[in-house]
Amino acid sequence: MSALELQRYLHEHLPLTRAMGVTVVSVHEDEVRLQAPLAPNINHHATVFGGSASALAILAGWSLLHTRLASGGLPARLVIQRNTMEYERPIAGTFSARATFESPAAWPEFETLLRRRGRARITVPVVLEYGSIVAGRFSGQFVALAADAAAPG
């Protein structure tokens, strides 16, 4: 799935991504990068609203897993279960969210478990950046349910 295909998917299925002006910067096997401009995400301090920062991080984490599952021919329902977010610096302009894996083993372990049991959990770290400055750190736990498994309770 290319950056443009992912962006089309987000804009079509998650209207808030259009309102936020989310664009997909790059999609790689082990890293997805999204960005958004300040204007639609501004707060009363003329910096980025924490809710927008959080939302972009969730989208980046979800996108990393979604595109990797798609490229592996492994359709699954992907849901966020919990997350933490640290807001380290105010953001006064266009900002980006870069999602990666915690370790080289994280994806293979997740994929093996998902194929074997139809269900698996994975934690995805995301760094929020404003220019070259780290502005925040997110960690999200997602659960995937293989498309042919029973629906979650």
Added chain:
Amino acid sequence: MSALELQRYLHEHLPLTRAMGVTVVSVHEDEVRLQAPLAPNINHHATVFGGSASALAILAGWSLLHTRLASGGLPARLVIQRNTMEYERPIAGTFSARATFESPAAWPEFETLLRRRGRARITVPVVLEYGSIVAGRFSGQFVALAADAAAPG
């Protein structure tokens, strides 16, 4: 500050609240309740996008502190430092976020410290509700800096 005044403030200063369709349900000394409809916050599973749920919780927590500071004649810059969010149930319609204090002592302790030192931290729990169902739980740590204190570093 009334519910309508708070809603006007949010819509004027945080454009994403308009995009999300956020409305202020009620403002009390110890509880603020916001809500948002499904349509602008929908995801690819036809339920509420986690980023919208998170954003509404942050707004509710911030609003509880902002309105209480305003009613106490205590102008302060209020910033979120970190948060956790648990997504417990999918939300398939209008949802609300109810912010309260952790304990009866939480506000007086925060206010005393803010008046004395010009800076104080407080943790605000927020419950996400879909009808009468608890759909998620948020906990946000905010820092307040008295308006006449030095700007934060």
